[in-house]
Amino acid sequence: LSTSLEAAWSKLRGEEILTKENIVEPMRDIRRALLEADVSLPVVRRFVQTVSDQAVGTGLIRGVRPDQQLVKIVNEELVKLMGGEVSDLVFSKSGTTVILLAGLQGVGKTTVCAKLCFYLKKLGKSCMMVAADVYRPAAIDQLTILGDQVGVPVYKEGTEVRPSQIAKNGLEEARKKKVDVVIVDTAGRLQIDKAMMDELKEVKQAVNPTEVLLVVDAMTGQEAAALVTTFNIEIGITGAILTKLDGDSRGGAALSVREVSGKPIKLVGRGERMEDLEPFYPDRMAGRILGMGDVLTFVEKAQEVMKQEDAQELQKKIMSAKFDFNDFLKQTRAVAQMGSVSRVLGMIPGMGKVTPAQIREAEKNLIVMESMINAMTPEEREKPELLAESPARRKRVATESGKTVQQVSQLVAQLFQMRVRMKNLLGVMEGGSIPALKN
Ligand code: GDP
Ligand code: MG
Numbered sequence: 001l002s003t004s005l006e007a008a009w010s011k012l013r014g015e016e017i018l019t020k021e022n023i024v025e026p027m028r029d030i031r032r033a034l035l036e037a038d039v040s041l042p043v044v045r046r047f048v049q050t051v052s053d054q055a056v057g058t059g060l061i062r063g064v065r066p067d068q069q070l071v072k073i074v075n076e077e078l079v080k081l082m083g084g085e086v087s088d089l090v091f092s093k094s095g096t097t098v099i100l101l102a103g104l105q106g107v108g109k110t111t112v113c114a115k116l117c118f119y120l121k122k123l124g125k126s127c128m129m130v131a132a133d134v135y136r137p138a139a140i141d142q143l144t145i146l147g148d149q150v151g152v153p154v155y156k157e158g159t160e161v162r163p164s165q166i167a168k169n170g171l172e173e174a175r176k177k178k179v180d181v182v183i184v185d186t187a188g189r190l191q192i193d194k195a196m197m198d199e200l201k202e203v204k205q206a207v208n209p210t211e212v213l214l215v216v217d218a219m220t221g222q223e224a225a226a227l228v229t230t231f232n233i234e235i236g237i238t239g240a241i242l243t244k245l246d247g248d249s250r251g252g253a254a255l256s257v258r259e260v261s262g263k264p265i266k267l268v269g270r271g272e273r274m275e276d277l278e279p280f281y282p283d284r285m286a287g288r289i290l291g292m293g294d295v296l297t298f299v300e301k302a303q304e305v306m307k308q309e310d311a312q313e314l315q316k317k318i319m320s321a322k323f324d325f326n327d328f329l330k331q332t333r334a335v336a337q338m339g340s341v342s343r344v345l346g347m348i349p350g351m352g353k354v355t356p357a358q359i360r361e362a363e364k365n366l367i368v369m370e371s372m373i374n375a376m377t378p379e380e381r382e383k384p385e386l387l388a389e390s391p392a393r394r395k396r397v398a399t400e401s402g403k404t405v406q407q408v409s410q411l412v413a414q415l416f417q418m419r420v421r422m423k424n425l426l427g428v429m430e431g432g433s434i435p436a437l438k439n
Helices: 002-010 024-036 041-057 066-081 109-122 137-150 163-176 194-207 218-234 252-261 282-289 295-305 308-319 325-338 341-347 356-374 378-382 384-389 391-401 405-425
Strands: 097-102 127-132 181-186 211-217 239-243 265-269 277-279
Touching: 024 041, 041 066, 041 218, 041 252, 066 252, 066 282, 097 109, 097 194, 109 127, 109 137, 109 181, 109 239, 109 265, 109 277, 127 137, 127 163, 163 181, 163 194, 181 194, 194 218, 211 218, 211 252, 211 265, 218 239, 218 252, 239 252, 252 265, 325 356, 325 378, 325 405, 356 391, 356 405, 378 384, 384 391, 384 405, 391 405
Parallel strands: 097 181, 097 211, 127 181, 211 239, 239 265
Antiparallel strands: 265 277
């Protein structure tokens, strides 16, 4: 997706202004890119129309290239299409909040149930899960295991009890125990059918939920539009959760949900671990779809590990291209602490899916980098230019860290590349320059 969009924009680079004529081709590419990303055709049509109208109508801002302007408009419209801003979960003003999860089989409802508890516990809320998927005993066991994992009680009854009854009893129990949030896990089918909808309606009626969240697999693609529409009409949803965004999905589902239902995506799942649930940021998703990579999510991940002010400082530094070896080191350490280098690498633009061998390689690289950075003087860490300018300094770092001069040079070059890349990605489209290392 990103390459074809880049191609669309580069065509505009030499133009002076955006006209009906010169946006035809980039818009055709954008259209194709969105279709490739599995966005449903009507949504794509409306999108392309809106962007074209906007683009031709807007006067060029002085100093902004036409391609940048088109990028800006496409980006803004994508963000708008996905709801504009983060849409928080709603909690009932008093007493116990009920969240009902719905969705097809295998989309990740049960996993989301536990992830939500993990997420809500971090917000200081007490939780309880209700096992209202009674068709497979394994489903109840699965929830019980996950409950143990996140330290949250699971309310369950026999498989012969009606799901609506279980949900009702579960809620009663939760109210008695003054639990803040009850999450009801329900059964899904492979396809939409009347029995599932009827059951969901019955459960909904029994517990009067604050949130009815449709769990959608990001891989669903085009069909997400029909799916969301049906669930919304049949049972009435308050929002959606998009799962498996860590996979090969191309994001099309994210574009359709809001457009067809008017309901926001509230959270996204990015993996199988309990911590892999995050708020849905339309601007970041747009950036990701536009091939700018998910730098902000990267910074946020690091933030969880680093101190808050450190992360803000880092963001500021990236913006002003002062990102130095101290930041580099902090980040590498944070990454190591995060445990999963693969996920982070996936977020760094220009790097696609990684294999386990590549992950091991990356982890080894981190250790090597760290030893070289440790051998630098504080001044050198703050001013990487010193190392770029002085072969003697690079040699000293190499000797002290037991690495080769070539490795040190590579690391220095990498820092400058990262600076430029991050600066570009954060919207300063002009970018800086990468100094050649002096010999
Ligand atoms: P349910 O049938 O809707 O309850 O789906 P489950 O919660 O049982 O999940 C089905 C499978 O998808 C399980 O193997 C989960 O580990 C996996 N899964 C759920 N969410 C995610 C996600 O965000 N990313 C990935 N990669 N796998 C997920
Ligand atoms: Mg399940």
